Amino acid sequence: MTAVQPQPQPVQDALEVGTTATTVVRGRSRIPWRFLAGRAAFYLFTLWAAITINFFLPRMMKGDAVDQYLSRNRNVSPEAADALRTLLGLDTDRSLLQQYLDYVGLLLRGDLGVSLLHGLRPVTEVIGQALPWTVGLVGFATVISFTIGTIGGAVVGWRRGSRLDGLIPVTTFLGTIPYFWLGLLAIAVFSVNLGWFPIGKAYGVGMRPEWSAEFVGQVVHHGTLPAATIVIASLGGWMLGMRNMMLTVLDEDYVMVAQAKGMPNRRVLWRYAARNAVLPQIQSFALSIGFIVGGTIVMEMVFSYPGVGKLLLDATNAKDYALMQGVFLVITLSVLVANVLADVAYAFLDPRTRQTEA
Template sequence: MTAVQPPTLEPEVDALEVGTTATRTTGARSRIPWRFLGGRAAFYLFTLWAAITINFFLPRMMKGDAVDQYLARNRNVSPEAADALRALLGLDTDKSLFEQYIDYWAHLLRGDLGVSLLHGLRPVTEVISQALPWTIGLVGFATIVAFTIGTVGGAIIGWRRGSRLDVFIPITTFLGTIPYFWLGMLAIAAFSVNLRWFPIGKAYGVGTKPEWSFEFIGEVIHHGTLPVLTIVIASLGGWMLGMRNMMLTVLDEDYITVAQAKGMPNRRVLWGYAARNAVLPQIQSFALSLGFVVGGTIVMEMVFSYPGIGKLLLDATNAKDYALMQGVFLVITLSVLVANLLADVAYAFLDPRTRQTEA
């Protein structure tokens, strides 16, 4: 008779270590979800093409153009010079709209975004490169600070639900309902006009020459403190409320109860299991916020007279400077798409369900 082989026992998998949706061994978590990432990359490439196309046609649907605005301010320009300006800006009436579209793509692939009439025929890339660091340094830093404080604070408040910490939720939510410009003007009136702690506006003092020195950096930080605090206070409530609500949902899951029943320290359960899963929906919102950092906060930059991308876009729109408008829109679009793509990549590695869906 043939001996009956005893059944082979599969190694037991701890659902707490693998994740609540784990159906395979821990070796599967290192698999790269190529199908998911490839699909997202194709989607973003199509979105980029659509955005660039809209970016080309939308300004041309507006009444008038940058040359008309320029001629209204400078009446001594000859018709020949006006035609040369239109040809330089890609607005040549001798070419069809489709031919202008092809030329636009040809210049775009060479990295040529045209010239800006508003800034004395300077290259658009040069104009944007000078305004971009101010917006990234200010709005980007404020967004990261608000996200960090709001996420950590929301996790702690959600973990200690029913405690006195809950009072922070209505306070921060109320501050988040105040418009940027109103909160900014209140901050200027209180801390700049009355207390004279901070300058009223600008990125640095009048007459100061930008340079890499501790004195200039300190002056920039001094001028940027009030706008940063304004952005953080206005956006903190959304991050804190979102994380707190997700924590309340996650804390009712069975794996949290099992982890506590095993006698794990509360700190490990909080940050290793509850907050780790609750933060996943926040990642997409954070990536979107980082993408829109490049766009800046137009109202905030206007209130504080800050030389960022937001103010640059507003000035270009008022002057109907097509090339500058298209350049700014393109930079904003690229930043949003790249930020969302990076968020999808991070999501794919942090959330086991993404890898299991591909499998």
């Protein structure tokens, strides 16, 4: 009887049979719900903590907005003063906990209160008028500084040991100069001596805000000098950080393998090295969003520029709780939103984060 010979089984590659790597590549990518839920819970808790601190911190200061107002206006009756405290949520007959609950309830309805410093105008209206100036000037300058510094740092790191390394100590030195001194020096040289730019303000005297070529030209002309000083003051940090990260990434194996395969240097630089080196820069940029919205108080004071930073300083001096809380809340929300966008950018640039679960 003839023995039945077993049919030879086709040889399969171990990678085709199914390994962890193959499963990840070929399988449908799962949405990391646990990770997203954890991040959402973290941001919600951070928002609640910021709102709570935002409420109690100004009330630890001595005096309030009504006391400051009464010191400037002696003819206000006690009844009117009590009515002002009730309107501003500073009624002494209600406990701090009751005031806090009232404050949260108003926030949920989008009511930030009224500003005594600005004639009982709604805080949202006051901030809404100052916010575009700060975002337009400081935001534009920060984005320009981040872009130039990141690209320049990547190129300097890629060509390490060349003459381009001389840019690092120069930009770092400019970044160590106190900003108010740099601003005053720029005004003395380019405004007073050369007369190229105005000394301050956001637009010329007699101009009214409107969408016209003349007004836009005035805004650009007045904003060029303060924007340039912001770029110069912050460029060194972005360039130095990106250059140091490039030096670390260039020693990684995948960069050397890409070069060994004969890939063009431009592709290795931007698709492999710079793409991974820029990740810490993105997180730093997200944190600088608070700087954008909060503005630089020193810059707005030196250049007499209207913005949120100057608004916050005036509100602090006047102990205008509602205005202070409104500005702090806008800064907090901007930082949280920026961090959410940074997480999205991380997931886009680094595929490993898309497979991470808490």
